[in-house]
Amino acid sequence: MKYCAFLRGVNVKGTNMKMADVCQVFKDAGMQDVGSVLASGNIVFISDKNAGDLKKILEKAMSDHFSYEAFLFIKSQEETEVFWNSIPFEKKDDLHIYAFVGNPGIENVLNAEFEAASKAENEKAEIVDEIFYWQIPKGNTLDSSFGKVLGKKSLKDQFTSRNINTFEKILKKMNS
Known part of the structure; x- marks a missing residue:
């Protein structure tokens, strides 16, 4: 399933990271077809896991890699379409x-x-x-x-x- 992870607090108030590095963390955590949209922490990817599991896996991976308390929110493509x-x-x-x-x-x-x-x-x-x-x-x-x-x-x-x-x-x- 296609998802978007919306990261909180990225590239504001001293929490700076390159989206290429963030995408690599997602790939290392097992996500497929990973790409970023803008520098504000929007990561599009494919996974067969559910959103709840993905949130736990990716928050831990981001926190461990970047040494900060990561918060992110996962929405499927269908859910993301509702926002628009x-x-x-x-x-x-x-x-x-x-x-x-x-x-x-x-x-x-x-x-x-x-x-x-x-x-x-x-x-x-x-x-x-x-x-x-x-x-x-x-x-x-x-x-x-x-x-x-x-x-x-x-x-x-x-x-x-x-x-x-x-x-x-x-x-x-x-x-x-």
């Missing part, structure tokens, strides 16, 4: 749209945090198909009240986020 096909907001040049990949139920935690946060003009959030989507004006992502919540240490092993354009690139790689 369920976007609730209209795409506009002046807005970013993010989708959050994480543990079951994280969408409700994120929604509660979003509801409690102060919001910029045109900042919205919505849950579709158990996926939390966030729209924010470009340039406001890191400065927004909700954006600051995303760095909470208590949530670091719960989710990661990607701009929706990244999902399009991942799906192109999965379909090639």
Whole structure:
């Protein structure tokens, strides 16, 4: 089955790694047809194992190789397509749209945090198909009240986020 591993915290805040090295770790862990999409830690691969087993195997392999506490989230090609096909907001040049990949139920935690946060003009959030989507004006992502919540240490092993354009690139790689 084709999967994408979404790594959390790669190439930010001092956790730097080359995607070629990450791909090699995946290959050494038994994954097939391994490739990366962008430098933000999106690894496309094939395996006959289930997502739960893959998460354990790959987090340990990444942690051991790079000497850091690795967190990643595994989605099948079909599940990854849902992230792209369920976007609730209209795409506009002046807005970013993010989708959050994480543990079951994280969408409700994120929604509660979003509801409690102060919001910029045109900042919205919505849950579709158990996926939390966030729209924010470009340039406001890191400065927004909700954006600051995303760095909470208590949530670091719960989710990661990607701009929706990244999902399009991942799906192109999965379909090639």
